[in-house]
Amino acid sequence: xxxxxxxxxxxxxxxxxxxxxxxxxxxxxxxxxxxxxxxxELAMFSTYIAWTMINAGLPYWVAFVLxxxxxxxxxxxxxxxxxxxxxxxxxxxxxxxxxxxxxxxxSVAGWIYSYTIKAFPSPFPSDAWYGSTYMSPHEIGMIFVTxxxxxxxxAFFRFTPLGLAMRAAAQNPASSQLVGIRVGWMLAFGWGLxxxxxxxxxxxxxxxxxxxxxxxxxxLLYGFAAAxxxxxxxxxxxxxxxxxxGVLENVAGAxxxxxxxxxxxxLIIIVGVLVAKPSGLFGRTLVTRV
Amino acid sequence: xxxILETRGLNxxxxxxxxxxxxxxxxxxxxxxxxxxxxxxxxxxxxxxxxRMMVRISGEVRFAGARIxxxxxxxxxxxxxxxxxxxxxxxVGLTVEENLRLGAYTRRDRDVAQDxxxxxxxxxxxxxxxxxxxxxxxxxxxxxxAISRALMLRPKLLLLDEPSFGLxxxxxxxxxxILRTINKQEGVSMLLVEQNANIALExxxxxxxxxxxxxxxxxxxxxxxxxxxxxxxxxxx
Numbered sequence: 001x002x003x004x005x006x007x008x009x010x011x012x013x014x015x016x017x018x019x020x021x022x023x024x025x026x027x028x029x030x031x032x033x034x035x036x037x038x039x040x041e042l043a044m045f046s047t048y049i050a051w052t053m054i055n056a057g058l059p060y061w062v063a064f065v066l067x068x069x070x071x072x073x074x075x076x077x078x079x080x081x082x083x084x085x086x087x088x089x090x091x092x093x094x095x096x097x098x099x100x101x102x103x104x105x106x107s108v109a110g111w112i113y114s115y116t117i118k119a120f121p122s123p124f125p126s127d128a129w130y131g132s133t134y135m136s137p138h139e140i141g142m143i144f145v146t147x148x149x150x151x152x153x154x155a156f157f158r159f160t161p162l163g164l165a166m167r168a169a170a171q172n173p174a175s176s177q178l179v180g181i182r183v184g185w186m187l188a189f190g191w192g193l194x195x196x197x198x199x200x201x202x203x204x205x206x207x208x209x210x211x212x213x214x215x216x217x218x219x220l221l222y223g224f225a226a227a228x229x230x231x232x233x234x235x236x237x238x239x240x241x242x243x244x245x246g247v248l249e250n251v252a253g254a255x256x257x258x259x260x261x262x263x264x265x266x267l268i269i270i271v272g273v274l275v276a277k278p279s280g281l282f283g284r285t286l287v288t289r290v
Numbered sequence: 291x292x293x294i295l296e297t298r299g300l301n302x303x304x305x306x307x308x309x310x311x312x313x314x315x316x317x318x319x320x321x322x323x324x325x326x327x328x329x330x331x332x333x334x335x336x337x338x339x340x341x342r343m344m345v346r347i348s349g350e351v352r353f354a355g356a357r358i359x360x361x362x363x364x365x366x367x368x369x370x371x372x373x374x375x376x377x378x379x380x381x382v383g384l385t386v387e388e389n390l391r392l393g394a395y396t397r398r399d400r401d402v403a404q405d406x407x408x409x410x411x412x413x414x415x416x417x418x419x420x421x422x423x424x425x426x427x428x429x430x431x432x433x434x435x436a437i438s439r440a441l442m443l444r445p446k447l448l449l450l451d452e453p454s455f456g457l458x459x460x461x462x463x464x465x466x467x468i469l470r471t472i473n474k475q476e477g478v479s480m481l482l483v484e485q486n487a488n489i490a491l492e493x494x495x496x497x498x499x500x501x502x503x504x505x506x507x508x509x510x511x512x513x514x515x516x517x518x519x520x521x522x523x524x525x526x527x
Contacts, residue, residue: 165392178375179443
């Protein structure tokens with residue numbers, strides 16, 4: 001029983017990472033109906049920059065905040081420079097652009113930092129008082145950080161004028177223009193926020209999976225499964241899906257399929273959701289009257 | 291009185307397809323002008339051309355004397371032109387109150403809060419439903435919401451695209467009665483596109499007749515409504 005509890009709890013910790021990645025995916029999907037396959041690689045790149053900063057002697061949390069800003073700006077720039085020109089292009093073109101972005105970012109990271117695996121520090125000391133037999137301090141800290149970031153993001157969308165404008169622009173671009181919202185910038189901000197959330201996932205995951213250019217490939221798959229499970233157009237659903245996928249993956253890995261086949265759990269979830277309930281658990285069915 | 295909106299030789303096109311050819315119209319300050327015409331005459335395109343939405347234009351558009359034909363839609367809104375588009379364009383997934391708040395998105399003054407009450411004064415039903423998703427409102431209520439959202443801008447000019455579309459006659463009368471009140475009390479000028487020529491001519495003090503992208507007739511509403519051909523083609527008697 002104790003082992004089982006341990007599996008579930010550390011699944012929740014991983015789930016926080018998947019939830020962040022899923023939320024980043026959903027954010028861009030909601031606004032543009034595109035799935036950003038490069039989301040994970042962007043997070044990985046941000047994490048490398050964080051590694052450089054920390055190695056240069058910056059305190060962890062200073063680097064953390066700087067990286068959030070960096071990732072936001074990087075997201076905005078990519079939207080403006082790479083995605084904007086293909087805005088009107090057919091969906092396959094966009095998919096190819098995203099895959100190209102994935103490959104480029106991955107290679108650039110490998111080129112700059114080499115493909116050798118690096119250790120990444122955790123800001124939560126391993127002998128901290130909040131550690132227990134069930135969860136390591138890093139796992140607890142990771143859940144805490146993810147929850148704080150996710151709450152801030154939700155509060156931003158719910159309570160600020162800019163958040164409202166971003167929701168409006170995602171929902172109805174034409175009407176948004178008519179009330180004076182600069183829709184193009186809202187999309188760019190969406191990319192920025194998605195990049196920011198993704199980089200949190202990267203920095204939290206790196207102490208566990210270690211830093212290498214392919215560190216996010218598995219995580220992106222889990223994040224995608226989470227987003228689909230929760231409903232790809234529902235941010236709350238995506239976060240919930242993240243935690244569910246984290247637990248399922250860990251429990252199935254420990255008791256059913258074994259650690260080597262863990263990633264298949266994500267694929268099974270993806271295929272299962274698409275077959276049984278394509279809109280996901282909380283996919284929005286909008287109430288309308290005609 | 292001077293014109294708040296004036297177009298000279300305005301052409302508009304969707305891609306290669308020209309829709310409007312050399313349109314000259316004027317809307318007086320505090321005036322209500324209606325643009326009548328059959329389906330496909332270019333009425334909706336005319337409103338889109340004024341705020342440069344989805345169409346390519348050439349020619350002159352002047353608002354309060356200054357050229358606006360080179361500006362982006364978002365900047366034209368900031369000048370005080372509110373557009374109630376065809377199909378109403380409400381944000382169906384957001385609440386009534388959020389829709390209104392978006393209407394005031396470009397405003398930075400402190401009076402926004404009291405404007406909700408002003409709007410709810412015109413449309414009490416929206417107040418009852420202010421926490422509801424706009425998509426759950428009836429057609430009439432959605433039209434009221436669309437007009438209210440436009441009013442939250444405190445516009446100088448209101449562009450209305452078929453506010454009577456798909457609504458019960460009683461609701462249409464209520465909406466037009468309120469439009470008149472708004473025009474009288476707040477001095478908002480209006481450019482109204484309508485297929486319901488009767489009610490439009492009743493509200494407007496000036497009218498233009500649009501046919502396949504050109505203005506073929508224009509003048510005071512009373513003159514237009516007594517015109518033999520207009521009566522037969524648009525008023526049905």
